Amino acid sequence: MNNFESLIQGFVSALTFTNLAFGLLGTFLGTLVGVLPGIGPALAIALLLPITYTVSPSSALIMFAAIYYGAMYGGSTTSILLNTPGESGSVITALEGNKMARRGQAGAALATAAIGSFIAGTIATTILAFTAPSIADLAIKVGAADYVALMLVAFTTVSSLLGSSQIRGFISLTIGLVLGLVGADLQSGLSRLTFGNQAAVEGIETVPVIVSIFALGEALYIAARFKELGWNIIPMKGRALMSRQDWKRSWKPWIRGTFLGFPLGVIPAGGSEVPTFLSYSVEKKLSKHPEEFGKGAIEGVAGPEAANNANAAGALVPLLALGLPTSATAAVILVAFQTYQIQPGPTLFLTNGALIWTLIASLFIGNTLLLILNLPLVRVWVQLLKVPRPYLFAGIVTFAMLGAYALNASTFDVQVAIAIGILGFLFRRFGMPITPLILGLILGPNLELQFRRALQISGGDYSTLWATPLSKALYFVLILALFTPVVTRVLRKVRQRTH
Amino acid sequence: MKLPAGAKSELIFASSLFALGLIVFVDTVREKLPAFNLTVSPKLFPYLISSILMTLSVLLAIQIVRGNQAIPEGVEEGEPIEKSDFKTFSIVLASLFAFLLLIERAGFIIAASITFFGITVAFDNKRHLRAAVFGTLFIVIIYLSFTRFLNVPLPAGIFKGIL
Numbered sequence: 001m002n003n004f005e006s007l008i009q010g011f012v013s014a015l016t017f018t019n020l021a022f023g024l025l026g027t028f029l030g031t032l033v034g035v036l037p038g039i040g041p042a043l044a045i046a047l048l049l050p051i052t053y054t055v056s057p058s059s060a061l062i063m064f065a066a067i068y069y070g071a072m073y074g075g076s077t078t079s080i081l082l083n084t085p086g087e088s089g090s091v092i093t094a095l096e097g098n099k100m101a102r103r104g105q106a107g108a109a110l111a112t113a114a115i116g117s118f119i120a121g122t123i124a125t126t127i128l129a130f131t132a133p134s135i136a137d138l139a140i141k142v143g144a145a146d147y148v149a150l151m152l153v154a155f156t157t158v159s160s161l162l163g164s165s166q167i168r169g170f171i172s173l174t175i176g177l178v179l180g181l182v183g184a185d186l187q188s189g190l191s192r193l194t195f196g197n198q199a200a201v202e203g204i205e206t207v208p209v210i211v212s213i214f215a216l217g218e219a220l221y222i223a224a225r226f227k228e229l230g231w232n233i234i235p236m237k238g239r240a241l242m243s244r245q246d247w248k249r250s251w252k253p254w255i256r257g258t259f260l261g262f263p264l265g266v267i268p269a270g271g272s273e274v275p276t277f278l279s280y281s282v283e284k285k286l287s288k289h290p291e292e293f294g295k296g297a298i299e300g301v302a303g304p305e306a307a308n309n310a311n312a313a314g315a316l317v318p319l320l321a322l323g324l325p326t327s328a329t330a331a332v333i334l335v336a337f338q339t340y341q342i343q344p345g346p347t348l349f350l351t352n353g354a355l356i357w358t359l360i361a362s363l364f365i366g367n368t369l370l371l372i373l374n375l376p377l378v379r380v381w382v383q384l385l386k387v388p389r390p391y392l393f394a395g396i397v398t399f400a401m402l403g404a405y406a407l408n409a410s411t412f413d414v415q416v417a418i419a420i421g422i423l424g425f426l427f428r429r430f431g432m433p434i435t436p437l438i439l440g441l442i443l444g445p446n447l448e449l450q451f452r453r454a455l456q457i458s459g460g461d462y463s464t465l466w467a468t469p470l471s472k473a474l475y476f477v478l479i480l481a482l483f484t485p486v487v488t489r490v491l492r493k494v495r496q497r498t499h
Numbered sequence: 500m501k502l503p504a505g506a507k508s509e510l511i512f513a514s515s516l517f518a519l520g521l522i523v524f525v526d527t528v529r530e531k532l533p534a535f536n537l538t539v540s541p542k543l544f545p546y547l548i549s550s551i552l553m554t555l556s557v558l559l560a561i562q563i564v565r566g567n568q569a570i571p572e573g574v575e576e577g578e579p580i581e582k583s584d585f586k587t588f589s590i591v592l593a594s595l596f597a598f599l600l601l602i603e604r605a606g607f608i609i610a611a612s613i614t615f616f617g618i619t620v621a622f623d624n625k626r627h628l629r630a631a632v633f634g635t636l637f638i639v640i641i642y643l644s645f646t647r648f649l650n651v652p653l654p655a656g657i658f659k660g661i662l
Contacts, residue, residue, distance in 0.1 A: 050645070050649075050651055051649055051651075053649070053651055054649055054650040054651055055649075165562075165567075165569075167555055167558050167559050167562060168559070168569070170551075170555055171516060171552070171555045171556065171559060174548060174551050174552045174555060175516075175519070175552070177544075177548045178519065178523055178548055178549075178552065181523070181544065181545055181548065185541040187537065187541060188532070188533045188537060188541040189533060190530055190531075190532065190533065190541045190542075191530070192526065192527070192530065192541070192545055193522075193523065193526050193545075195526075216595065219591055219618065220588060220591050220592065221572070222622075223584070223587040223588050223590070223591045223621050223622070224583040224584050224585065224587060224588040225571070225583060225584070388624070389622055390618065390619040390620075390621075390622035390623065390624035390630065391619060391624075391630070391633070391634075393618050393619075393621075393622050394614075394615040394616070394618035394619045394622070394630075394634060395615070395637070397591075397594070397595070397614065397615075397618050398598075398611050398614050398615045398618070398638065398641075399641075401595065401598045401602075401611065401614060402607070402611065402641070402645075402653070405598075405602055405607075405653075406645070406651050406652075406653060409652065409654075411599060411602065411603060414598065414599045414602065415599060417595075418592075418595045418596065418599060421595065422592075425588075426512060428571065428572040429512075429569075429571055429572075429583075430509055430512050430569040430571070431569030431570045431571055431572060432569070444544075444548075448544045451539065451544075452538065452539045455538050455539050456538045456539075459538070460538050460539075
């Protein structure tokens with residue numbers, strides 16, 4: 001069966017009445033949570049995971065795809081109307097879209113974001129559908145040692161490119177690795193960092209960690225450090241529609257954004273920050289009205305929003321084909337798969353082919369449902385921004401605790417959640433990035449597994465780790481990612497001195 | 500030597516990171532290896548990770564002393580206050596512990612309602628009665644939709660047999 005036929009099969013199994021109902025519910029809930037200020041897609045998905053625990057895998061997947069797109073869309077609405085980006089990929093949308101809203105063009109900004117996301121999502125999912133299987137075919141030949149190199153590259157790029165301080169990025173990663181160590185070692189049974197606690201032998205669950213570090217950490221941080229908060233909601237006049245002129249100015253940025261965002265999602269380039277900033281500067285260079293940028297130019301919303309969405313779909317390529325998440329959102333998706341007993345990786349298309357094609361079909365359906373449902377409903381979502389802050393935080397925190405407990409019906413997970421919440425507070429207080437920690441926690445055990453596998457094959461000869469051409473190339477990239485920030489800093493200092 | 504302003508609390512943070520690394524190291528030393536031989540010792544990664552963490556926290560401490568301090572994460576909607584408000588912080592933390600202590604003893608509805616109410620108090624809500632009533636209603640709806648529609652079991656506690 002070729003890819004196209006498989007995709008059609010995927011649509012057939014995705015398009016049942018029950019699945020569509022779950023898709024609609026997912027779109028609704030995803031937008032509902034994503035629109036809440038300060039909640040990015042990663043947290044929105046993690047918060048909503050408990051809902052999918054007992055649903056059948058194919059319904060869960062379609063619901064999940066809908067939640068994913070809904071959360072992304074909800075996030076851009078909040079960025080435009082409230083100027084509170086929930087994740088780094090929405091920073092540009094907040095910058096330019098909020099200016100548009102202030103000029104009375106909120107409707108056009110929301111529409112170009114939604115339609116741009118839809119187009120980018122559709123193109124990117126199509127590319128995903130036709131490239132991921134071939135990448136997975138290639139990836140089957142990727143050996144354990146190459147995986148070790150790949151993961152080390154992902155660690156380095158995410159820790160050293162995100163945030164302002166390399167050391168803080170790597171510390172965050174290392175703490176994630178420590179959390180990943182907890183529990184009985186699978187190979188030897190050695191219990192590590194359990195301190196005699198029976199519940200800890202199973203290891204630390206990822207879902208409570210992700211939810212707590214975002215939600216509880218944020219609640220504690222705002223409680224301790226901020227007072228007299230007030231929001232400036234920009235009232236939306238008219239409907240979320242675009243004029244002919246808006247369409248003319250938007251369509252090229254959508255396309256360019258898509259083709260910038262997708263490839264940068266496939267390689268571990270540190271998430272959606274880089275492509276959205278790149279798209280913004282490209283649009284500014286190519287625009288006939290560069291003076292409007294920074295004051296509310298529609299191209300500055302259309303391009304980055306498309307780039308953000310295509311980037312998210314691009315991140316699914318390494319996730320599905322290699323089992324390698326490259327952003328916080330992708331990491332949460334990996335965890336979600338694992339709760340349905342699906343292990344992403346090169347063999348996924350062989351062992352669980354039908355389910356994966358259902359997922360890809362679900363991505364198309366979720367994306368379409370979103371466009372149909374959300375543009376007309378945008379006023380409903382705007383009302384949500386008026387939820388009083390105390391209630392908002394109370395709801396998020398209670399839901400986070402519910403999620404932590406419901407996973408295994410165990411109070412140990414709740415204890416972990418509270419501890420991680422305090423850690424999240426400290427991370428915010430001391431300017432440490434969060435994404436490296438999540439990657440470390442999820443990929444750490446995997447890294448150790450592949451490392452051992454590589455050395456078992458070579459009989460303990462460590463040179464096997466850099467024996468293949470691929471691993472050599474990857475270590476070269478790693479060194480580049482590690483030293484580029486240092487070199488540029490030194491160069492800047494030298495230049496300052498000579499001036 | 501005079502420290503840059505505000506560096507003290509961050510230095511405490513850096514030293515607790517060092518302590519965490521040390522704990523991992525000591526725990527690894529104390530565990531007994533299994534009798535059979537393994538190509539890669541299960542102690543290798545803990546040793547590596549703890550050494551990296553300790554090295555990095557020393558480097559961080561050096562950076563702090565040299566004046567390269569953390570930039571606390573900004574929140575768009577408000578101005579940060581200079582000194583942490585530990586009273587509000589404790590109310591939030593106490594609400595979290597209330598959930599932990601009550602979830603299996605009193606059930607989800609009571610535990611979650613108290614947490615919900617506690618957070619609204621921390622975030623400066625003035626109308627306490629309204630928050631309590633609304634919060635409890637919200638929690639009951641959540642409880643019923645999870646246990647009835649989604650089949651996710653939550654402890655009924657003292658409402659066993661009633662709800």
